[in-house]
Amino acid sequence: MRTPDPDVNYIVSGLERSGTSMMMQILHRGGAPVAFDRSRQADYHNPKGYFELEGGKIINRLMEGTFPFDQYRGIFVKITAYGLQYLPSGPGYRYKVIYMQRSLDEILTSMEKMSGPLNREEERPAFEHLHRFALKILRRREDIDYLLVPYRQVVHNPVEEIDRINRFLGGMLSREDAVRAVDPDLYRNVKK
Amino acid sequence: MEDKDKDKDKEKKYSTVSIPTPLVEKIKQRIEGTGFTSVSSYVTYVLREVIANMDEEEEEVFSKEDEEKVKERLRALGYLD
Numbered sequence: 001m002r003t004p005d006p007d008v009n010y011i012v013s014g015l016e017r018s019g020t021s022m023m024m025q026i027l028h029r030g031g032a033p034v035a036f037d038r039s040r041q042a043d044y045h046n047p048k049g050y051f052e053l054e055g056g057k058i059i060n061r062l063m064e065g066t067f068p069f070d071q072y073r074g075i076f077v078k079i080t081a082y083g084l085q086y087l088p089s090g091p092g093y094r095y096k097v098i099y100m101q102r103s104l105d106e107i108l109t110s111m112e113k114m115s116g117p118l119n120r121e122e123e124r125p126a127f128e129h130l131h132r133f134a135l136k137i138l139r140r141r142e143d144i145d146y147l148l149v150p151y152r153q154v155v156h157n158p159v160e161e162i163d164r165i166n167r168f169l170g171g172m173l174s175r176e177d178a179v180r181a182v183d184p185d186l187y188r189n190v191k192k
Numbered sequence: 193m194e195d196k197d198k199d200k201d202k203e204k205k206y207s208t209v210s211i212p213t214p215l216v217e218k219i220k221q222r223i224e225g226t227g228f229t230s231v232s233s234y235v236t237y238v239l240r241e242v243i244a245n246m247d248e249e250e251e252e253v254f255s256k257e258d259e260e261k262v263k264e265r266l267r268a269l270g271y272l273d
Contacts, residue, residue, distance in 0.1 A: 016265075016266065016269055016271055017269075057270070057271065057272060057273055059266070059271060059272050060272060060273050080266075080271060082262060082263075082266060082271075082272075111265060111269060114269055115265065115268035115269045115270075116268060118265065122261060123261055123265060125258070126257075126258040126259075126261035126262050126265075127262060127265075129253045129254040129255070129258045130254055130258065130259075130262050132253055132254070133253060133254035
C-alpha cells in the first residue's frame with residue numbers, strides 16, 4: 001500500500017453528522033494514518049467512536065490559528081465543514097480533503113437526536129448555506145484537492161466507494177479491511 | 193503556423209452553441225455601433241458577466257445570521273466552545 005505524502009494535510013470533512021466519523025473509521029481500518037484522541041468517548045450517537053481531536057472542538061483551535069498543521073502532515077484529521085474556512089494557506093500548505101455528503105434531512109434528524117429540538121425552518125437553510133459555502137472553498141482553493149463522498153453510497157455500496165476513495169488516495173487503503181468498518185446496522189436515520 | 197494547424201487550434205479553444213435565429217437578429221441590432229465585432233464576442237461577454245454575478249451572489253449565501261445559527265447548533269453538539 002502506498003504511504004501518505006508527508007507534505008500534505010489529509011482531512012475528512014462534511015457537515016456535522018454527515019458520516020465523518022464513519023469515514024475516519026474506514027480510513028483507520030483500511031490502514032491510513034488517522035489522528036484522534038479519547039477526549040470524546042464513543043456513545044449511542046457514535047458507537048464506534050468520534051475519531052476526533054480535542055473532543056471535537058478543533059474548530060476553536062482553527063479559529064484561533066493555533067492548530068499545529070505541521071505536526072499532522074501525512075495524517076488524516078477530522079475538520080467539519082465550518083472549520084474549512086480557517087485552513088491556513090501559503091507556501092508549504094497542501095490539502096487532500098474527503099468531503100462527506102448526506103441528505104440534509106437525515107443530518108438534521110441526527111443532530112436533533114444528539115443535541116435536542118431544532119427549528120428546521122431556520123436551521124435547514126443555515127446548514128444548506130454552510131454546505132454550499134464549504135463546497136465553494138473546496139472548488140476555489142488551488143491548494144486543496146478534494147473528493148466528494150455520498151454517505152448513502154458508502155453504506156449501500158461500500159466496496160465501490162472505498163475503491164473510489166482509494167484511487168483518490170493513490171492506493172493507501174486495504175480494501176478488505178476498510179470495508180469491514182462499514183456496518184449498515186449502525187446507520188440510523190438513513191431513509192430507505 | 194500553417195492554416196491547418198490554426199484550424200486545429202481554433203477547434204480546441206472554441207465550441208459551437210446553438211442560439212435561436214430571432215435572438216441572433218436581436219443581438220446583431222443591439223451590437224451595432226458598439227465595440228463588439230460579432231454576435232459570438234457579445235454572447236461570450238454576457239455569459240462571462242452572468243457567471244461572475246452568480247459567483248458573487250454565492251459569496252453572500254452564508255450570511256452572518258446563518259453563521260450564528262450554525263454556531264449555536266455546533267455548541268449544542270459539542271463541536272464549539
